[in-house]
Amino acid sequence: MPDYKTLSGTAVYEYEEKRSRFIATAAFADTEEKALAVLGAVRAANRTARHNVYAYVLQNGRTRYSDDGEPAKTAGTPVLEAIGHAGVSDVIVVVTRYFGGILLGTGGLVRAYTAAASGALQRAELVSMRLVVDCSVRVAYPLFEQAQRIIAASGAKLEEPVYDDAVTLRWRMPAGGEEPLCAKLGELTRGTAQVQMGTPQYAPF
Numbered sequence: 458m459p460d461y462k463t464l465s466g467t468a469v470y471e472y473e474e475k476r477s478r479f480i481a482t483a484a485f486a487d488t489e490e491k492a493l494a495v496l497g498a499v500r501a502a503n504r505t506a507r508h509n510v511y512a513y514v515l516q517n518g519r520t521r522y523s524d525d526g527e528p529a530k531t532a533g534t535p536v537l538e539a540i541g542h543a544g545v546s547d548v549i550v551v552v553t554r555y556f557g558g559i560l561l562g563t564g565g566l567v568r569a570y571t572a573a574a575s576g577a578l579q580r581a582e583l584v585s586m587r588l589v590v591d592c593s594v595r596v597a598y599p600l601f602e603q604a605q606r607i608i609a610a611s612g613a614k615l616e617e618p619v620y621d622d623a624v625t626l627r628w629r630m631p632a633g634g635e636e637p638l639c640a641k642l643g644e645l646t647r648g649t650a651q652v653q654m655g656t657p658q659y660a661p662f
Contacts, residue, residue, distance in 0.1 A: 461516055463487075463547040465584045465661075467495075470576035474569040476557025481577035486513060487547040487659075489521075499551040507556040510570060512537035513549035516586075516659070527554075531566035539574035545583065550574045587662040588632040591655040594642060595623045603645055611638045614662070632657040 467484040482499050486492035492513040500509050510532040512522035522533035536550050552573045561569060592613075596604045601624040609615060613630035630638070635654055642650045 460585055460587045461547075461659075462545050462583050463516075463586055464545060464578075465582040468577050468581035470573060470580050472569060472573040472576060473557075474565060474572075475559040475561060477559070477561065477569065478553075478555040478557065479569050479573035480553045480555075481550060481573035482553070483548060483550045483574070483577035483581050485547060486549045487515065489513075489515070489519065492521075492549040495549050496551055499553060503553045503555075505555075506553045508532070508554040509551055510536055510554065511549060511551040512540060512574075514540045514546045516546045527566060527570075528563055531563050532570045535567050535571040536574040539571055539578060542575070543578040545578065547586070548578075550577060584661045586659045588657050589629050589660050589662050590632045590635060590657045591627070591629050592635065592638075592652055593625055593627045594650050594652045595625050596642075596646060596650060597623055600645060601626075604642060604650075607641050607645060608638065611641075613638070629660070629662065631662065 464483060464485045467482060470481045472479045484495045486495055496511050503509060508525045508527055510523060510525045510527060512533050514520045522537045524532040536552055540548055540550060552570055604626055608626060608628050611630060611634055613628040616627040619625040639652045642652060
């Protein structure tokens with residue numbers, strides 16, 4: 458599976474057009490449940506707003522958007538396109554509109570929703586997500602430093618070791634590189650090392 462970019466946390470950006478306020482909230486959401494939870498929280502915080510337009514894009518290919526009462530293709534579609542232009546997924550953007558009393562027309566709405574959504578996405582902190590696997594292995598103290606060097610050389614990110622009657626090394630590495638590393642650790646320990654591997658998952662790396 459390919460790497461992808463997403464957001465770290467939440468970013469908010471406000472845009473004003475002819476006294477209408479557009480408040481965009483961009484947030485990480487890697488499931489529909491999380492996306493809808495963000496939408497629910499924004500709606501709850503903006504009960505007096507005329508519209509809460511949203512769009513979300515998940516890494517699994519699922520996308521959804523709503524104009525929430527605005528004319529068709531003037532609100533949800535521009536927000537969805539802003540996410541696409543940012544090149545991110547596992548993301549929801551909700552744009553809350555407080556009506557200022559002046560009609561903006563279809564062109565004005567498209568510009569305003571695009572500007573608000575793009576502003577929030579630009580303000581957000583981006584992270585790269587990779588398919589990674591968490592691993593651990595127990596080695597005798599005399600082999601500890603050599604094993605640590607071998608693991609680090611494989612491109613893994615080491616965590617703090619656990620010390621008892623032996624040393625447990627723990628690390629996260631890109632999925633797909635486990636077998637060559639296991640072979641090297643097996644060679645170092647003459648076949649006594651048993652590498653424990655978790656289920657591959659997407660995570661910042």
